Amino acid sequence: MFGELQHELELHAPASEAWDLFGTLRIGQLVAEELPQLFQSVELTEGDGGVGTVLKLTFAPGVGGPSGYKEKFTKIDNENRIKETEVVEGGYLELGFSLFRVRFEVIEKGEESSxxxxxxxxxxxxxxxxxxxxxxxQSLVTIAELAKSYLNKNKPSTQ
Structure with missing residues (x-):
């Protein structure tokens, strides 16, 4: 059985700024700092943010689904602004899933939006x-909303 879920959120930030957040380890650091109700911890266990990097995600108590898992960065396409991770240990794999992949795509909409x-x-x-x-x-929706808020708060001054 194959399944797919998607969500899109418009950001009032250039695609290059959004990619600087999503295409690196910064999004994991932001999530760990700002979403304790969702993630108990986000730990770098291997790598430097490139393909092959492994993160250990531990969900906060009471969050539905598995308590945590390790994910590996399997694709980082800077040109097309696509990042993919796959669960490689624990979590969904222990529940009968043979694949659990998360993809973030930053799509340029205009000069100041994506x-x-x-x-x-x-x-x-x-x-x-x-x-x-x-x-x-839902957890990806929450992360996208956090990124939107972060990017809006940290806009470079245009004066």
Whole structure:
């Protein structure tokens, strides 16, 4: 069984600024600092932010789904502003998923605006098909909204 969830949010920031946040480790650092209700911790366990980097995500108690997992950066396309991660240990893999991928795309809309498109793709074996109900885009929506707020607050002065 294959599934996909998507969300788009317009940002009032140039795509280059949004990519500086999403295309690096900065988004994980921001999430760890600003979303304790969602993430107990976001730890860098391997790498420097490039392809092959591994993060250990531990969700706050009470957040639905798995308690945590390790994800690996599998694609960072600076030209097209696409970053993909896949769960490589724990979490959804322990619930019968053979693939759990998160993709962030920063799409240029205009000189001072962009869209962050968040996608979850997953594959689940048929024996565990009922676990598809555990997949939610809500944490990515929250991260996109946090990024929007952060980018709006930290706009360079145009004076």
């Amino acid at each position: 869209i962050i498109k968040s996608t979850i793709e997953y594959e689940l074996n048929d024996d565990n098909a009922s676990n598809a109900s555990l997949v939610s885009i």
